[in-house]
Amino acid sequence: MVKLRLRDNESIQDAVRRFRKLVEHSGIKKEMRRREFYEKPSESKRRERRRARNRARVNQMHLG
Template structure:
């Protein structure tokens, strides 16, 4: 849970900006996107496998250069 206490002489805009940063760092936005739609476990594994293959390919290409 993200808590934000207003500082002295802090405007509402500054507080909102600080709140957005706190939410972003805590990973809440990412979690909401993931849970927005149900995804079958097989799809999750498939996407993770594709991501790992791309990462490995990228590392191989950068290692040779």
């Protein structure tokens, strides 16, 4: 959970900007997008395998 306390003489715009940054860094937004729709276990496994393949390909390019 993200908590934000207003600082002395802090404008609302600055507080909202800090809040957005805190939410972004905590990963809440990413988690919400991930849970927006149900993903079958087979789809999530396929997505993870694809990410691993891409990571391996990028690592090979950096080494080669």
